[in-house]
Amino acid sequence: MTATIRDVAEAAGVSVATVSRVVSRSEHRVSAATRSRVLAAVARLRYQPNLVAQGLKNRVTHTVGLIVPDISNPFFPAIVRGIEDVANQAGLAVLLCNTYEDLSKERSYLALLRKRMVDGFIFATVGANTEHLRMLRRQRMPAVLIARAPGGVDMDAVLVDNRRGEREAVEHLLRLGHRRIAFIGGPAILPVAGERLADYRDALGAAGIRFDPALVFDGGFRPEGGAAAVEALLRRRVKFTAIVAANDLMAIGAMEDLHRRGRRLPGDVAVVGFDDITFASLVEPPLTTVAQPKYQMGRLAMERLLELLNGGTSRSRRLVLEPRLVVRESCGATLKRTESKRSN
Amino acid sequence: MTATIRDVAEAAGVSVATVSRVVSRSEHRVSAATRSRVLAAVARLRYQPNLVAQGLKNRVTHTVGLIVPDISNPFFPAIVRGIEDVANQAGLAVLLCNTYEDLSKERSYLALLRKRMVDGFIFATVGANTEHLRMLRRQRMPAVLIARAPGGVDMDAVLVDNRRGEREAVEHLLRLGHRRIAFIGGPAILPVAGERLADYRDALGAAGIRFDPALVFDGGFRPEGGAAAVEALLRRRVKFTAIVAANDLMAIGAMEDLHRRGRRLPGDVAVVGFDDITFASLVEPPLTTVAQPKYQMGRLAMERLLELLNGGTSRSRRLVLEPRLVVRESCGATLKRTESKRSN
DNA sequence: CATCCGATGGTAATCGTTTGCCATTGACGA
DNA sequence: TCGTCAATGGCAAACGATTACCATCGGATG
Incomplete structure (x- = not known):
């Protein structure tokens, strides 16, 4: 042909x-x-x-593996776009892999990608198990982690100071006078869930407020979970005036349910989310949330991977980006409607 | 190693x-x-x-190219997931390419993928230009189109009967008594934009309502565009009681702006969207919209591609799926709050 | 005992590149 | 007239697999 x-x-x-x-x-x-x-x-x-022949001969395939829990989770597409933009410009192709948080899938993808001789990996949030990551590291496989770097693995990573983000979110509510702040988090298996819960506790503790387990829910990082948490709060007649959710999806699910139950936002309940997905600015009222620079994270991770590929196997580095509390209207902090940014 | x-x-x-x-x-x-x-x-x-060596020898790389305008457009992730799920099960890897609707990018990706000896292609919405598609066809490259199949190219495709979807959307509004229905569409360059506008005209025509160009806007398929259209309608004091948007993003942008301007939804203005992205059910009021079976489309496309790869270069086939008008609350059609489905 | 045959496993060409090393050539100085 | 040398370009061995074809061997058969 x-x-x-x-x-x-x-x-x-x-x-x-x-x-x-x-x-x-x-x-x-x-x-x-x-x-x-x-x-x-x-x-x-x-x-x-023929790039396949070249790859075989040169032992370089100009291909990277991108491992993502679930591309249909709105947290990821912007990251993936950042990665893809940089990769494309550098002549690299990106192999997309969804693990659905399943460790065995993560492992099998890893094996598959190595059989394909990919030059490097990007993990947009790895699971808790680090054993296979260590193996990569031992074999000096270039790899960059995004958003989460489990303890004990010495790998390059692009992170966000979520601790600070979550603290700012809670402090924002405290400043507005809230004392009964419910927390909707994720399943305890995911490390990020535990972390964010701890950050919530810390922020409360720093303000001298006792932690109340009755205010804590696992929303599974899905909108339904947010709604379910609100249902539980109301059913059990727990007093609360505000909600912090560990991601926007749950925050929005909670808001929807509060609307449905006739609560006014932010009058009756203030809500803060996390992530600043596109839709955070499009719900009613626009959601106050902790923004992570997703597209930038993708770009930076890929740029770092390029450095690793082009030689410098220097010591591993972690980039820590600052999150940003985007104050919109779901907490009543803004009296008048201000221009609410719609970022990508 | x-x-x-x-x-x-x-x-x-x-x-x-x-x-x-x-x-x-x-x-x-x-x-x-x-x-x-x-x-x-x-x-x-x-x-x-080593799969690279195998690929070279066997002339089969077990890799497919996936060409998408923009993964961060919420219409696509579910499709991509469907594709990836099927591909993974069949032992195929997926190379992700974002074209940003840029024809030259589409072309260069195509060339790149061929150099990489991919076994086949999936185009999740191709641009208008069909010349390179014809070339693929001539070279008997297995390929499947999703959501859009330009006239004149004889290729396998998984489509949705959008004509019917759009008509149902408009008819829904007509049935509720609306006569001044604004249309927010896309840039005239994109064929899908022209199509959807035509469908809107047809539906109006069938009901004996004259088409009024003052009610038509290009919202660029983005939320800002929806908001801008509302602004224009209000500024020019055009009378309207309902809005059909060619996608949910614009519908939601329009809703947000209407809220901001103090209009009540659906009391003052009814809104219908298109696509049924995840967030359609999460906005206030939940958005009535035309749902496309996105995940299924991805699955079916990949399954068809597998058939093509495993031999049967039979005549090309088009699957046409039926869209579904999901009636929520943004048109006032439901008196009481009913269970509004949250689909993926 | 010579021959034939099925079963088994090795040899080497091939896929499309890259690249170390060698052969050729023409110019040039001795 | 040689020998030397730089410039140029070809030969062939990789890279890691697959597979058509051939060699060997032990047993069955006449």
């Missing part, structure tokens, strides 16, 4: 070695005359080097 | 040919004794066949 280097060589009346020299990096070991003959043949036959 | 077939051969004291025979498809041309020796060596060395 497509022309090979051999076809070009024949057409130009030279050997394949010469064609290769002309086509690949500017090796100037070929005279101007032959070079132009070869280039003419290349153009005529529309020759495109 | 990793063991090759040669290493296994040495360890087992046989030739590489024998190892290959044991490892690859169950060719039984090897005695039980040798077979177990080989398998022992394979296990001991943790041998994993």
Whole structure:
């Protein structure tokens, strides 16, 4: 079908070695005359080097594996876009893998990607188990973690200071006078869930408020979970005037349910989310939330991976980005409607 | 680093040919004794066949290219997930490419993927230009289109009967008594935009209502565009009691702006969207919209591609799925709050 | 005992590149 | 007229697999 280097060589009346020299990096070991003959043949036959063959020979496939829990979770697409933009510009292709938080899937994808000789990996939030990460590290496989770096693994990572983000969220509510602040988090298995809960406790503790387990719920990081938590709060007649959710999805689910139950937002209940997904600014009232620079995280992770690929296996580095509390209207902090940013 | 077939051969004291025979498809041309020796060596060395080498030799890479305008557009992640799920189960890897609706990017990705010897393509909404698609077709490259199949290209596709969806949306509003229905569509360059506008006109026409250009806006398929359209309607004092938007993003943007301007939904203005993205059910009021079976579309497309890969280069087929008008509360059609489904 | 045959496993070519090393050539100085 | 040398380009061995074809061997058969 497509022309090979051999076809070009024949057409130009030279050997394949010469064609290769002309086509690949500017090796100037070929005279101007032959070079132009070869280039003419290349153009005529529309020759495109076969990247699979090149990959086999050079042991570099210009491919990276991207491992994501679930691309349909709105936290990820922006990250993936950042990664893909940088990768594309650098001539790398991205293999997409959804693990659905399933460790065995994560492992099997990893094995598959290695069989495919990918040059490196990006993990947009790994699971808790670090054993296979250590293995990667031992084998000096370039890899970058995003958003979460489990303790004990010494790998490059692009992180967000979520501790600070969560604290700011809670402090924002405290400043507005709230004392009974419910927390909707994730399943205890996920480390990020435990972390965020701890941050909530710390922020309360710093303000001298006793932690009340009756205010804590597992919303599974899904909108339904947020709604369920509100239902439980109301059913059990727990007193509360505010909600912090560990992600926007649950916050929005909670808001929807509060609406349904006739509560006014932010009048009766103030709500703060986490992530600043696109829709945070589009719900009623627009959601106050902790924004993570998702697109940037993707870009930075891929840029770091490029550095690792192009040589420097220097010591591993962690970039820690600052989250930003985006104050909108779901807490009643803004009296008048202000311009609420719609970021990507 | 990793063991090759040669290493296994040495360890087992046989030739590489024998190892290959044991490892690859169950060719039984090897005695039980040798077979177990080989398998022992394979296990001991943790041998994993190199898929790049296999790909080169077999001319099959078990890789497909997935071409998407923009993964961060919420219409796509569910489709991608469907694709990825099926691909993974079939042992295929997915290369993700964002074109940002840019034809030159689409072309360059196509060339790149061919250099990588992908086995097939999935286009989740191609641009208007069909020239490179025809080329694929001529070269008998397996490919499946999703959501949009430009006229004149004879390719497999998984489509949705959007004509009917849009008509149902408009008819729903007509049935509720609306006569001044604004339309917020997309840029005229995109074929889907023109189509959906035509469907809107047709539906109006069928009801004997004159088309009024003053009610038509280009919202660029983005929330800001929806808001801008509302602004324009209000500024120009155009009379309208309902809005149909060509996607949910714009519908939601419009709703937000209407809220901001003090209009009541659905009391003052009824709104219908298109797509049924996750958030359609989470806004206030929950958005009535035309649902496309996104995850299914992804699955079906990938399943069809598998058929094409495994032989049958039969005549190309188009699957047309039925959209579904999901009636929620943004049109006032439901008197009482009913259970509003939250689909993925 | 010579021949034939099925079963088994090895040899080597191939997929499309890259690249170290060698051969050729023409210019140039001795 | 040689020998030397830089410039140029070809040969062939990789990269890691697959597979058509061939060699060997032990037993069955006449």
